[in-house]
């Protein structure tokens with residue numbers, strides 16, 4: 001399976017389209033209107049992931065079993 005091309009800094013201009021799954025390292029597409037704390041599923045490994053935000057306003061995904 002071919003990996004999607006990595007985009008540069010997706011946090012630029014406060015928009016983003018992909019976050020990396022911490023389990024399988026695949027890029028999970030985001031609609032852009034997800035809220036922090038919202039649960040999404042990795043389309044590849046099906047792990048439930050919670051949307052989190054760092055102190056510097058960067059979004060990332062964390063396993064949410």
Ligand SMILES: [Zn+2]
Pocket residue numbers: 021022023024025026042043044045046047
């Ligand atoms: Zn995954």
